Amino acid sequence: MFDGFDELGSRAARNHMARLIDDLATTYDHPENRFIVSTRIVGYEGQLDTHGFIVRTVEELSPDAVRDLVKRRYQAVALGEGLGRSEQEQKDLIQLYTNRANDLLMELEKKRFFESPNAKSITAFSYCPGLPGSGETARATPYSVQGLC
Secondary structure, three states: OEOOHHHOOOHHHHHHHHHHHHHHHHHOOOOOOOEEEEEEHHHOOOOOHHHOOEEEEEOOOOHHHHHHHHHHHHHHHHHHHHOOOOHHHHHHHHHHHHHHHHHHHHHHHHOOHHHOHHHHOEEEEEEOOOOOOOOOEEEEOOOOOOOOO
16 A cells, blocks of 8 residues: 555656556556555546556545544554553553544644545545456545455
């Protein structure tokens, strides 16, 4: 998975990276291989369209869904870091990451993140050898990349 395609600094850089990703996908063209590239819609200029990638648009997340996703993500990190630690250390990590999630959510609220159209515009491009549908647009779940191929 390649994340942040739109963050490449220039059109030339995105064109070059699209060719490199296409070379990788072509070299390792196998029915079980999947290549996923994510980008914001506003930063994408069609570089992957000519390389056989299928466009999938991730559904918009409501502000409540974003909040839930942030909390679940930080909870998962706390649980992972707590493995093999004492019960008290696990509780401390859960509290630490709960505080971090809450701090992040407060910062997002201050910056009016939930009102920004950029917060809701993410597209994933998937290359799935041997599968029909190149160029189709479909909806994918915001919690998973399953279903992209």
